[in-house]
Amino acid sequence: MPLLSVENLHAGYESGGRVLRAVDGVSFDVAPGETVGLVGESGCGKSSLAKVIMRLVSPASGRVVFDGVDVGGLEGAPLKAYRRQAQIVFQDPFASLNPRQSIADILTAPLAVHRLVPRRERLAAAGDALERVGLPREALQRYPHEFSGGQRQRLGIARALILAPRLVICDEPVSALDLSVQAQILNLLARLKAELGLSYLFISHDLSVVRYFADRVLVMYLGRIVETGSWQSIFARPLHPYTRALIEAVPTPGRRRHAAPLSGDLPSARNVPPGCRFHPRCPLATPLCTQSDPALRPLGAGRAVACHHAPEEALH
């Protein structure tokens, strides 16, 4: 049984009397111990999807099933119990730690809220959490501004893990970090996953990072999943023209001054094109694509693609 199952999920925001459909019919699973990478450009709805899964935003329709329980309608104690098991690490460690709280306050607060550890033992548990992410226990008495960006991201991870969750949503966890620190944090997340048997939903706009860190990859465009498959198959043989363009656009050593693979801008989720939502930017678009919205079609071998012009089955 999957740990997390997202089924035909819709969610959006209202602005000026119009509905912006940020998440527009998304389905996928996360298996226990699996890292699912979610990749897409800004405005594609990946962070909104994370918020709906965390129940920070309520779904308009569809289901989020965690360990067999639909969490969409949970309130009160059951919602709190769910949030103990599903935690999130945010992109910006400068904005997500309260500057007026000591590290001890930041790390013991979740334990107090969830009444997980007796009061006398909370500080010790917070110290353990720090050591697990590679920071000294003495850091408990210090404040967020005393730490570098990489250390703050370690604190964010310690806070997410102190409740011993089973699913951790990492929303761009290394995007704000310098390259030399990014590798440290990716290695830490990989080690913690192995030690604690975690499952990750790993959200990133950086394809190189997703290729390194994901077991399975979801490619999102304007509120929809347009392609999914194992990391090997997605990067070796992308089938959706958007996935191909994303990979092609990444500057890579060994190539010189290649032309941009896509022209045009991302349309806004306020104004989703009819038919296939990618057709205005797609090099393969035909009249069919302007009229008919392609479904995410399974091709076998864990691959699925939403494109009228993709092959009928996955080739190995």
Next chain:
Amino acid sequence: MAPLIDVRDLSIAFPRATPVRGLSLTVAAGETVALVGESGSGKSLTALALMRLLPDAARIASGEILFRGRDGAVTDLAGLDDRALRRVRGRDIAMVFQEPMTSLNPVLSVGQQVAEVVRLHEGLSRRAAFARAVELLDLVRIPEPRRRAGDYPHELSGGMRQRVMIAIAVACAPRLLIADEPTTALDVTIQAQVLDLLDALRRDLSMGLLLITHDLGVVAEWADRVAVMYAGRKVEDAPFETLFGAPLHPYTRGLLAASPRLDAGQHYSAGALAEIAGSIASAAGEEGCAFAPRCPNARALCRAAVPALDAVAPGHLVACPVTTSEAQREARHALAVG
């Protein structure tokens, strides 16, 4: 070829810190030079110093910024007064910043903002300047430029706003364009378009392009030459093929090993990424090589004095005594054997 800009031994100081020390750098016409480094390396301050746009608390403590003008005369920008600088800035040297939303004026249409530059520097009439602005918006590949000229910045996407910034920067066909993280705030498909555009303009206008970035992929594809900065100093300078094919400084090598690559076989399930331990903050107060606290090869001599930049090959400079002596030993060995 004589360089367009020749920065010699530049140091930038704040009252209590000297974030850039002894930096030398050249850019020739038509050349793209990348200045690479992480936050705190001093790369953006260097860019601001070349434009003489340093914040009030900072000053150029020493060094020269020799700039070759259109008439071939060389001026030291470090010593120019405000009046003379105003003639250079925007006309001979222009700059594109990372975040176009904060660099554009929200209450003027983008056409007016482009026209303002040509009126100022080329003395065109209002009508002629606006016509020229539309041409420039077309030059930076903004679709329907005449209609778009009436738009305000908030009506444009991030990529289109960056194109407007580029139109303003190249309005007077500058000799040198400084682009400070021009695509960092943009999505990857838009980044490719903007780099494509900057490169085409460099070629068509024979501009020197100083590209400041933290993205090694961008450097590998678009730069001719690369200068790597660490904690305020240049630690390596090489043609792009050398820097990616045979990097020498331990920091450069560490950065290349730490970056996951699309074309590599690495995956977390098969092994950890190479790490550079610690952070750039450990450079504070270091007497010798600023990278020594994080360096796997550090010896006593590294902590004794700041390493000089040595030429290990034509056009390849490295500030690492350990690496340089090894490279020389290997070269001698090769000679003896060969």
